[in-house]
Amino acid sequence: MPLVLNEEQRLLRDTARDFLASHAPVSALRKLRDERNPLGYEPQLWRQMAELGWASIILPEQYGGLDFGFLGLGLVMEECGRTLVASPLFASAVVGASALLLGGSSAQQVALLPKIAAGELTLALALEEYHHHRPTRIATTAVREGDDFLLNGSKTFVVDGHSADLLIVVARSAGEESGPEGLSLFLVERKLAGVSCRRTLMADSRNAADLQLDNVRVGAHQMLGEEGNGWAILAPVLDRGRVAIAAEMMGCALEAFERTVAYLKERRQFGAPIGSFQALQHRAAQMQADIELCRSVLLQALSVVDEKPGQLPILASLAKAKLNELVKRVTNEAVQMHGGIGVTDALDIGFFLKRARVTMQLFGDTGFHKDRYATLCGY
Amino acid sequence: MQELESFRAEVRQWLEANCPASQRQPITPQEQYWGGRRGRFSSEDARLWYERMRDKGWIAPEWPIEYGGGGLSDRQSRVIRQEMKRINARAPLYGIGLWMLGPALLEYGNAAQKQQHIPAIINGETRWAQGYSEPGAGSDLASLQCKAEDRGDHFLVNGSKIWTTAADKCDWIFCLVRTKPDGKKQEGISFLLIDMDDPGVSTTPIALISGESEFCQTFFDNVKVPRENLVGELNKGWSVAKALLVHERKLMAEMGSDSPRKIVAPNEAARTYLEFDNGRIADAQLRSDLVDYDMQMHAIALTHFRGFEEKSSGVSSPAALVMKYLGTEAEKTKCELLLAILGSRGLGWEGEGFTPEELDTLRLWAMSKAMTIAGGSSEIQLNVIAKKVLGLPQPAEV
Incomplete structure (x- = not known):
């Protein structure tokens, strides 16, 4: 597990980034919210995502899957985190597909996995x-x-x-x-x-x-x-979900952070860009250090899903706890460093802040995962 | 990958045959071999182990063969280090010549300088000290004032250097000196190699809060340094200095994960010193602090690994630039955590009533405070990240 993406993986990530920037920017979520969309996502977008193969990334070819591995799914989740894409990807392609893959009878797999792969069936x-x-x-x-x-x-x-x-x-x-x-x-x-x-x-x-x-x-x-004996399936499914949601949180944190750093360079007060002030520089640099740690943890956690599943429990808890802390810190700082405009609905930063809080609770908050990590370490 | 694995098998076999059992025990500071005229082996086994490694070329496996290195790739060198770690093999030679000056000299030194100094490092002939900081130039290193006047065939050096680690036991010192008094402060600095036996060089140890005095102050009083000891170009020493600092910071970043001194891990100390309730540490605060530390170290170890892999694959990444900050802060956290876990048993200064490990914990705690100051303080590291990684605008110089 080299913790460095290969060319295929980089290509998948870049394709996802380009596609989502043009087809599902943050304004798409804003629109769903403002029009009180009853479904909560755009079926047309989900069809396109499925056509790109994203609903089937971890599924074997015999069910119409890409069989690209869990790391690939994580890369797409991360890109979805950058633009806060509303879609069935997490619930269906990560959690649902994993549950059927790990626990389904062959009859259930034959009947359901091809439909999941095609994006026709959501879970x-x-x-x-x-x-x-x-x-x-x-x-x-x-x-x-x-x-x-x-x-x-x-x-x-x-x-x-x-x-x-x-x-x-x-x-x-x-x-x-x-x-x-x-x-x-x-x-x-x-x-x-x-x-x-x-x-x-x-x-x-x-x-x-x-x-x-x-x-x-x-x-x-x-x-x-x-x-x-459902726990035998549920436990690994939850760990896969934790790692995948951690990947989405990484994208959310990175986007909020990059937008904030750009603002630090542009906003001027006291006759200078506010990013030249050491009080802000040091807080930004500390976030960068945390991002580097989270990047390594996330890559390792995504890799062990397929390569060393025995290590998944401890790495899933490490990843979820670390990303919980990162996304909390980064979104809070993003609001603070934007100042007054940061608390307005007109700026997208508020969407990142709010999504962060939901993902922090999903499949275990920081306390849950620290306690689990300590227990797995034997204390 | 196949090749690397067969190399690993060879390394494993060689180490098995050549590393004496006594050299697979945790090392105490007194047992470390630092080379130089005052260098002593702690035992015949230590000498044997050093000589075998030297003859194999594995004291510095990635350095060129012509200077006594192994001529191996980064990946092969890492395999050697991993395999040594696996059997707890001691480092046969310590020293900042090996860790810091050697790599910088290979990059910036001329052929004669490399020939003179690099084999001498590997052969244990020269122990090096570092002359960077001055009493008036700490974090603002480039404001240094130790002066070297150009006298044609030599430089005349006057001034002093502080925090010169173990300089009282060293043979040579590499120094940053001011060779141009005016203009931009970084552009008037040169990098000089100085023989500490030269007339006019003197060194005094400094007592520290740890009770030790591993750092010294070194004085230069009309010291004549031959011109051939200038590394790189005149007034361009800052580039050499920065390259060397990269090695220093990498070294300091890794000290936590690969400490030269034996120190118990906090989660092991917890088993000895804390109460457990149903398999859990009963003190909720300490349990929480311990898990925070363990998770942080887990993440740091993975990031070291990622950084190495990225470097080997030619991928550029900010990981290397954040590691000194993270590693040394974690080391300080670890020492505070150990003190908290040991309670009053961690507060013994010397004498009876405490185990040697307990006494060592307190001394290491005091020493750890220097980690986030030396080699560029944490605040300087954050400045570097802000500038180099984030591209934030520089504050007005005051």
Whole structure:
């Protein structure tokens, strides 16, 4: 794992950057927000992203995938972070595709992966039940009834929950309320009877929803993986999601930082560019140092997904914790260094600030991942 | 890659056969071999190990063979270092001649200078001191005043240099001297090599807060330095100085991950000195500080690795420019963390009632304060990042 991109990877990144700059700039998200778009993303853009192969980057060729590896997906996620692209990429191409790839039966893979690869089928992971990421604290029940299961419970902070075609519901078929044992995963069509959905408008103007499951009946063949052993799939899926969202956070932080550095060179006060003042220079330089660290951590975390999955848990927590801290610091400084204009809605910086806060909670906040890192280190 | 792996196998085999068991133990400061006229081996094994490495060309594996180096690539040299680290092999030779002057001389020295000085470094004949800072020129290094008058066949040097590491044990000193009093301050500086046995050179150690006095002040009183000891062009010494500083900063950045002194890692100290509750450190603040430190070091190690890979692949990146700042700040954090973990056991200055490691921890803590000052303070490093990486406008000179 050389932590240096090869030519193919650089090409993918550059293509993504060019495409998104022209087709999905920050103004596209602003427009979705201002018009209160009910879907929350542009289907036309998502089709184009799928045509570029982004929905299938990690999928094998037999399912119509690019089989380009997780690092490639991370590079595209990072570019999406730069322009705050609203799309099903994270929920479907990262989380959904990984869940099916790691846990799906061959029948499920054959039926669903080609549609995911083509961008025709979107997914959402219905996991959280609490206002902090607690992936094993699951009260939603799955009770066997003949060949079926009846699902009951409620879910919150479900990314793309109101727009996805298919939900992956984490439910408890056995075990204690806060343990990893006894969890089962189910593929549930969002429009199935008993599923009710309320879109939640979040700070970042992106898609999330609360879900209610009332006696939702699903066949046993809709189970993903083994009964009671859902954690074996969910744990690596969450780690992949953490690394991918960390990549998006990197793009978000870099863009906010670069816009800020440009402003430091342009804005004049006291007869000089404010970027010549050491108080600002040192804070900017410290952010650059943090960016360098995060770049290495992120590349390593993206690489181990395919190359050394045994190292994924500790690197996923390192990456998520480090990027949480980076994006918080950089977006706060971006607002502060822009001064008064930084708190206006007219400037895009506020969009980066708000998206940062949502991504910081997604799949584990800083405290969650520091605690996990310490536990994995044995203390 | 295949070739590198077979090279690794050769290195492993050679080290296995040639590195004495006693040279695979953590080294104390007294056991380090620094060369020079006052250099002493701590044991026959240490001498044997040094001589074998010297004859193999692996004291400086990437230097040219004609000067006693190994003539190897950066990647091959890294393999040697990795394999040495794997078996905890001691460095056979220490010194800023090896780490800093040698690389700069290979780049800027003339053939005679290289022939005179580079084999002498590898052969352990010369121990070098560094003469950069002056009492009135610290962070503002370019304002240095130690004067060298051009007298045709020689320079007449007058002034003093401070923080000359172990200068009382060194044979030669490389100095930045002022050869032009007027004009832009960076453009009147030259780089001179001075024999410390020359009449008029004297050195006094400086007592530090750590209780040690590894730094000295060196005085020059009408010292005659032959003209052939000028490295690079007259008044162009600042470029040599900057190139050498790159090596110094790289070295300091890596000290945390590859410390020449034995110091316990904070997470190991935690097992000895802290209470645990169900496998977790009971003190929430210390646990949080420890995980912050461990994550930071993990990220720094990955960034060192990335920086090396980028350099080897010819990719330019700002990573190298941020490492001195990050590495030395982390080293200071580590020492503060160790003191906090050791509690009152970390506060012993000397004598009975404390283990040698506990006493060492406090001394290292005091010494670590110099890390973010020497070699360009952290504030200077941030200035450099702001200018070189971010391209921010320079403040008006005051």
